[in-house]
Amino acid sequence: MAVLSRVSAVDKKKLLPKLSIQSVTELKGVGPAVADKLAHLGIDSVQDLLFHLPLRYEDRTQRTALGSLRSGQEALVAGQIQVSGIRPGRRRSLATVIGDGTGLVTMRQFHFKRAQQENLIRGQWVQCFGQVRVGSAGFELVHPEYQLLQSGEGVKVAPTLTPVYPTTQGLGQKTWRHLTQQALEHCLDDVVELLPADLTGLEGFPGLQAALMLVHRPDPDVDATALAAGTHPAQLRLVFEELLAHQLAVVQRRIEREQSRAPVIDAPQNLWPRLREVLGFSLTSAQSRVVDEVLSTLAEPRSSLRLIQGDVGCGKTVIAAAAALAAVEAGYQAVIMAPTELLAEQHLNNFERWLKHVDVPLAWLTGRLTAAERRVACQRLATGEAMVGVGTHALFQTDVTYHDLGLVIIDEQHRFGVHQRLALRDKRRVDDEVPHQLVMTATPIPRSLTMALYADMDVSLIDELPPGRQVIETVVVPNLRRAEVQERVHKACVAGRRVYWVCALIEESDVLAAEAATDRARMLREALPELRVGLVHGRSLASEKEAVMRKFRSGEIDLLVATTVIEVGVDVPEASLIVIENAERMGLAQLHQLRGRVGRSAERAACVLMYQPPLSQMAHERLSTLRKTSDGLSIAEKDLALRGPGELFGTRQSGLPQYRLANIGRHQLLLPAVQQAAADVQARFPDQVAPVMRRWLPCASVLSGV
Numbered sequence: 232m233a234v235l236s237r238v239s240a241v242d243k244k245k246l247l248p249k250l251s252i253q254s255v256t257e258l259k260g261v262g263p264a265v266a267d268k269l270a271h272l273g274i275d276s277v278q279d280l281l282f283h284l285p286l287r288y289e290d291r292t293q294r295t296a297l298g299s300l301r302s303g304q305e306a307l308v309a310g311q312i313q314v315s316g317i318r319p320g321r322r323r324s325l326a327t328v329i330g331d332g333t334g335l336v337t338m339r340q341f342h343f344k345r346a347q348q349e350n351l352i353r354g355q356w357v358q359c360f361g362q363v364r365v366g367s368a369g370f371e372l373v374h375p376e377y378q379l380l381q382s383g384e385g386v387k388v389a390p391t392l393t394p395v396y397p398t399t400q401g402l403g404q405k406t407w408r409h410l411t412q413q414a415l416e417h418c419l420d421d422v423v424e425l426l427p428a429d430l431t432g433l434e435g436f437p438g439l440q441a442a443l444m445l446v447h448r449p450d451p452d453v454d455a456t457a458l459a460a461g462t463h464p465a466q467l468r469l470v471f472e473e474l475l476a477h478q479l480a481v482v483q484r485r486i487e488r489e490q491s492r493a494p495v496i497d498a499p500q501n502l503w504p505r506l507r508e509v510l511g512f513s514l515t516s517a518q519s520r521v522v523d524e525v526l527s528t529l530a531e532p533r534s535s536l537r538l539i540q541g542d543v544g545c546g547k548t549v550i551a552a553a554a555a556l557a558a559v560e561a562g563y564q565a566v567i568m569a570p571t572e573l574l575a576e577q578h579l580n581n582f583e584r585w586l587k588h589v590d591v592p593l594a595w596l597t598g599r600l601t602a603a604e605r606r607v608a609c610q611r612l613a614t615g616e617a618m619v620g621v622g623t624h625a626l627f628q629t630d631v632t633y634h635d636l637g638l639v640i641i642d643e644q645h646r647f648g649v650h651q652r653l654a655l656r657d658k659r660r661v662d663d664e665v666p667h668q669l670v671m672t673a674t675p676i677p678r679s680l681t682m683a684l685y686a687d688m689d690v691s692l693i694d695e696l697p698p699g700r701q702v703i704e705t706v707v708v709p710n711l712r713r714a715e716v717q718e719r720v721h722k723a724c725v726a727g728r729r730v731y732w733v734c735a736l737i738e739e740s741d742v743l744a745a746e747a748a749t750d751r752a753r754m755l756r757e758a759l760p761e762l763r764v765g766l767v768h769g770r771s772l773a774s775e776k777e778a779v780m781r782k783f784r785s786g787e788i789d790l791l792v793a794t795t796v797i798e799v800g801v802d803v804p805e806a807s808l809i810v811i812e813n814a815e816r817m818g819l820a821q822l823h824q825l826r827g828r829v830g831r832s833a834e835r836a837a838c839v840l841m842y843q844p845p846l847s848q849m850a851h852e853r854l855s856t857l858r859k860t861s862d863g864l865s866i867a868e869k870d871l872a873l874r875g876p877g878e879l880f881g882t883r884q885s886g887l888p889q890y891r892l893a894n895i896g897r898h899q900l901l902l903p904a905v906q907q908a909a910a911d912v913q914a915r916f917p918d919q920v921a922p923v924m925r926r927w928l929p930c931a932s933v934l935s936g937v
Contacts, residue, residue: 257277282926284447308359311354314327359377426923462897480928500560502557537688593617599773683899759790
């Protein structure tokens, strides 16, 4: 607690007692506007501020001489202004050169006011903090935090490491430090231990109050390496309780689900056996096993929720067909929902081809149907004329009703928010029953992530690829060798094979991605005029995408330029080469998904990963891993370790929990103890379950949505 004595005090008399349960509006500096911004982050009470934890730290506890600065370093520096003025150029800036006798550095501001220009004058002393970079005239700090020093005034160093908090627009770091300081001073003593000291997994960790104090205001002599890695004992104490809260929530949701009733769907004796005879291929032993697992849980009167995971091309769709036909044969409807039109269209093509053999009618429903087409589809689902529905999020809109929905199948389920999945489940309210749910993903999920996120689900793993799938040759080349890559594309197309060329961007923007893909398609048409080049991206009309994909499948298009819309669901066996541009910007799991677009026949296949040098260490590890292995689970484990669960699926999705401090890749060794502790708390301290969950989970969207 010594740190508190080193900071300015706040007049406690002006604050109400027990601030831990008081509104944040009781704090100085929190008016209606700030309170509204805090509320959007789940912060309503003063104590909530204590559990809004720093992302990282800055060291402002000591001054660095200008002569010893290094590029990339974050540093607190001070000096006397040598010259200051507006520099013209492509971007006009205010450049202020300061010196301390050991060296010079330029403080550069691209956004500035007249008052700053008037105050930053020659001879004035100033201190600033920022990241050093190499500029046109030596080292510079771009938009650093700075303050003017009075004559004879010394540099103001911080008494602790400076926390950097996750934030939202309109809340700066100074505001966060001011608010959390008030919370630490006035309600840290009110934070109660909710977990018994003898709980498995807590051995050796500091108490909750001491952990919060250290994490918010670390002493200068703290183990900075451990703190940066998220492995300091104080952090682990908080991580343990956060993971426990998530585990308790998942267990609670599983209990609730198992108490829910669902229609009994017996194993089909007619439709699925008939379809299996005319599929044109034999199921693998893994597919057969998973079909049996799915059908066995559908036959139970309780609501089932099963996750089917398997590597790219393992054959999940045929299992979905078996489940859907079981529902239809039992007299219930089934729907298959996909996150994108392209993937939904792929399912439509497969189900139309298969269901015509068993005379089962289906309806197609997406947001891009005409009003007349939509009315017809909705009417067929409402009357039961259509027993299978295929589409996107349009399947669960308010005005869509079902005759008797018994099974919901969701592909790439992590791409949907929890409320979207619940909205589709709630389409059945017959005798207080809910439909069974089957969710699928082609993104291999590491065991640790399954334990943390999907413990409320039954899990089936398809761990065998269909016969004839080829190992995909993977090569990594810099963008400088683009001409060689284009020649390889030319040879493949001339030989009668088909090729994908994927464009990636740093920013996830449909507009920018469409522009990048459009530009690349134009350049490739100019460089390879004899090839027929097609283009699809996220802003293409559904009709345009389908027309282009149809031509690509039929061979009327040789080379398909695309964004990552082709990541899942696109099945063109004749495609044997895929080029992924700027692969260093993408995650391992997403790259593995894209690579899976080829190698779907007996033809030898290859994946070319192009990158813009120089590579960061993390990017080098990702590309090296992909080149060395094709095992999806190993790739997912590496991706989790490198980037965490939020990016495992290529982007942060609304259906995934957002941890405050925990990182499953970094803290997965805690999970077995967390699971044991969850069972212990449920059995011995059931009254503590709800308080632990409320402390860490301010909203229910962290759950998997049963």
